[in-house]
Amino acid sequence: DRVAKNTILAIICWTAVRWIEHHFRFGLLDASFLPPQADRLEIVDDLYRCGTLPCSVPFSWAVTNITLSTALLLLDFYFTRGFASRLFRERDKMDKVIKTAEHIADSLSKFDLAQAESVLNTSELPEPMHDAFSRILDNLRSYRPYLPEALFSETSRCSEDRSSIPAPGLVTK
Numbered sequence: 001d002r003v004a005k006n007t008i009l010a011i012i013c014w015t016a017v018r019w020i021e022h023h024f025r026f027g028l029l030d031a032s033f034l035p036p037q038a039d040r041l042e043i044v045d046d047l048y049r050c051g052t053l054p055c056s057v058p059f060s061w062a063v064t065n066i067t068l069s070t071a072l073l074l075l076d077f078y079f080t081r082g083f084a085s086r087l088f089r090e091r092d093k094m095d096k097v098i099k100t101a102e103h104i105a106d107s108l109s110k111f112d113l114a115q116a117e118s119v120l121n122t123s124e125l126p127e128p129m130h131d132a133f134s135r136i137l138d139n140l141r142s143y144r145p146y147l148p149e150a151l152f153s154e155t156s157r158c159s160e161d162r163s164s165i166p167a168p169g170l171v172t173k
Contacts, residue, residue: 015069096124104120113141
């Protein structure tokens, strides 16, 4: 935030100095000014018909240009900053939803239905995701009595002679 404010202040100061130089001609731009070439310009404005270039501009032009440049810069910053702030809030919200979904999916993959339900009930998931996880949770509760106990407890799986053979469809680490 500090960098943005300092950058805007520097740009406004440079714009003001540049246009004040155009009016008072104190020599800031003399070294870097290249006069327009007649073959490039079809119409030569009265501003370029002075004896020494760069020609001074009326003070009202300088004030108008400083004001318009500053207003344009500040409006652009205001709208861009608002857009960026909303974008960052949305990204943070999406990260929170993804982390919550990871916790629920991890609990469901371990058949820890109580933990999955606890996370689901305390989360702020979007409604379609909440409904989908609720249906998965209900389905797992309904199917749990029909599944082998080896899926649920580590000790019963290790007590069998076939402990190195994973249960069908079960992904092991």
